[in-house]
Amino acid sequence: MAAVVKESSAPTVPKSETYEALMQVAWNFDYEGEVAKLDDLYNRAKENQWNAAELAWDTHIDPSNPIIAPEHSQYAQMPFFQKLSPSQQETFSAHSTAQMLSQFLHGEQGALLTAATVTHGVPDMKAKYYAATQTIDEARHVEAYDRYVNKIAIHYPMVPWLKLLIDTTLRTNNFCKVMIGMNMIIEGLALGAFNNMYKQTEEPLLKSITFNVMRDESRHVSFGHVFLAPTVAAMHADDREDLAQFAFDAVKILVEGQQQPMEAGFLKVLEVSGIDPQDFAAGLKEAAEMGIMRDLPPGQIHSLNDLMMPALVRAGLVTPRSKELFEAAGIPVNADLSVLEAMEDTKSDANVLNAEQAAY
Numbered sequence: 145m146a147a148v149v150k151e152s153s154a155p156t157v158p159k160s161e162t163y164e165a166l167m168q169v170a171w172n173f174d175y176e177g178e179v180a181k182l183d184d185l186y187n188r189a190k191e192n193q194w195n196a197a198e199l200a201w202d203t204h205i206d207p208s209n210p211i212i213a214p215e216h217s218q219y220a221q222m223p224f225f226q227k228l229s230p231s232q233q234e235t236f237s238a239h240s241t242a243q244m245l246s247q248f249l250h251g252e253q254g255a256l257l258t259a260a261t262v263t264h265g266v267p268d269m270k271a272k273y274y275a276a277t278q279t280i281d282e283a284r285h286v287e288a289y290d291r292y293v294n295k296i297a298i299h300y301p302m303v304p305w306l307k308l309l310i311d312t313t314l315r316t317n318n319f320c321k322v323m324i325g326m327n328m329i330i331e332g333l334a335l336g337a338f339n340n341m342y343k344q345t346e347e348p349l350l351k352s353i354t355f356n357v358m359r360d361e362s363r364h365v366s367f368g369h370v371f372l373a374p375t376v377a378a379m380h381a382d383d384r385e386d387l388a389q390f391a392f393d394a395v396k397i398l399v400e401g402q403q404q405p406m407e408a409g410f411l412k413v414l415e416v417s418g419i420d421p422q423d424f425a426a427g428l429k430e431a432a433e434m435g436i437m438r439d440l441p442p443g444q445i446h447s448l449n450d451l452m453m454p455a456l457v458r459a460g461l462v463t464p465r466s467k468e469l470f471e472a473a474g475i476p477v478n479a480d481l482s483v484l485e486a487m488e489d490t491k492s493d494a495n496v497l498n499a500e501q502a503a504y
Contacts, residue, residue, distance in 0.1 A: 165314050167322070170267040177270030181370045186270060189277035189363055194356050196288040203349040205296065210237045216344040221436050224427025228419070236417040242298035243409050244341075245350075249289040250302035251334060254310035255364075256282035258326040265319035271371050278367065281360040288353045295349075300409045305401020309394060320372065321390045327368025328455045329394050335361045335487060336447025343443040365451070366488045369459060376460045388466040391456050392473075398448065399475055449476060450483040458484075 177183075205211070214220035214233075219240065225233065259282050263275040293299055313325025338361060342354045376384055406421060414421050431437045440446060453470075456462050457479040462470065470477050 165261070167261050167265045167317055167319070169264050170319070172267055172269045172272070175269050177268050177273075179268060179270060179371055179374065182268075182270040182274055182367075185363060185366060185370060186274045186277060189274060189281070192359060192363075193280070194284070196284050196291070196353075196356075199288070199352050199356075200349055201291060201295070203347075205347060205349070209347075210234070211241045211296075211347045211350060212237065212341075212344045213346065218431075218437055218440075222427050222431040223434075224423065224430060228417075232417050232419060236413065236419065238296075239298060239300075239413040239416055240410075242293070242296055243300040243413055244337075245289065245293055245296070246298075246300035246409075247303060247306060248334075248337070248341075249286065249293050251306060251310070251330065252282055252285040252289055254306070254314075255326060255330060255334070256286055258310065258313055258322055258330070259364075261314060261322050262319055262326065265322065266371070267319075268371070271367075274367055274371075278360075278364050281364070285357050285360065288357065292350060292353060300412070303401065303407050303409060305397060305404070305407075308401070309397045312394060312397060316390070318387075318390075320375065320387055323368055323372055324387060324391050324456075324461060325394050327364055327372070328459065328461075329391070329398065329452050331361055331364045331368065332451035332455055333398065333447045335365055336445050336451050339487065340440070340444040362488050365455065365484075368455060369488075372461075373459045384460065385463055385465065388461050388463045391461045392466045392469045395448070395452065395456075395470070395475060396473060399473070445483055445487075449478050450480075451487065453478045454481045454484045 214237070217237065219225050219236070220233070225236075228236070256279060259275055259279040263272055263279055266272055266275060309325070310330065313322055313330070316322060316325075335358065338354050338358045342351060342358065345351055345354070376387065379387075406425065411421060414424055428437065445451070453462075453476070457477065458481060462477055467477050
């Protein structure tokens with residue numbers, strides 16, 4: 145990877161944080177379960193386990209070949225970026241990619257915590273079975289991204305809005321809200337981000353990690369639909385509205401957070417790259433006015449529009465009242481399921497995520 149600087153150049157990552165969460169624990173002595181489709185999902189989860197330690201960790205990452213090539217980077221298309229020195233461009237590419245990968249790592253730990261919470265909170269026994277497989281999936285994802293971030297030796301802290309979103313999810317005492325926060329919003333965010341990374345990188349180790357993680361994540365998104373949709377449909381309208389409000393509040397955290405790109409970690413990326421934040425902001429504005437930052441590159445998807453919102457609509461979690469809230473906040477309510485359904489796991493082997501029919 146290009147222009148790697150000392151690990152100490154990145155912001156300090158806190159070692160740990162502890163708080164109390166109020167989740168009910170549900171015992172269930174009816175071991176049959178109530179959602180038949182969970183059996184298939186659980187069996188495929190068992191059949192498609194993989195060992196992160198068996199990936200090619202001895203792969204050399206070429207310092208002259210950035211993890212994300214310039215032709216796949218929106219930043220590289222900015223006129224401002226093209227005026228930077230080659231050294232600045234290389235350092236920025238290295239550190240902005242490392243910051244993104246650090247968010248993958250931190251987000252997967254959040255998914256690990258939420259999946260474990262669902263395991264003891266959800267009342268259906270087959271849902272507990274599946275949530276347990278998701279918990280081990282998430283542990284494996286943390287392991288894989290931790291090893292990769294250590295390999296490139298650039299660490300960044302968790303962005304505040306992502307931590308707030310996961311903490312808000314964990315602090316609820318309702319397993320449905322945890323599943324909304326995790327399986328529909330956080331996992332939708334992750335699945336979209338991993339798809340885009342898979343399309344952007346040709347670095348073989350990261351591509352293999354991303355491929356395997358995406359297979360797991362597509363099952364996790366399916367779990368949210370398979371279990372929550374009938375559960376929500378059977379609820380009293382007042383309870384459904386409560387969940388719809390939670391979904392709106394969680395999405396708003398994400399949207400407002402992503403509208404503030406100059407958080408501490410990204411400012412550090414600019415600092416180590418020798419880029420003035422005000423100049424960079426002006427460059428972003430110029431690129432936006434030119435339409436450069438408007439459209440995603442071919443093959444990439446928008447997590448919120450293409451995955452999260454259709455998932456919430458499909459599960460009955462966007463009510464007429466909450467739809468008005470989304471529209472008032474400037475958040476389009478997309479009900480088109482085509483991208484979501486194409487990316488969900490149908491048989492745990494090859495789907496739209498793996499158009500090349502590769503295997504890792």
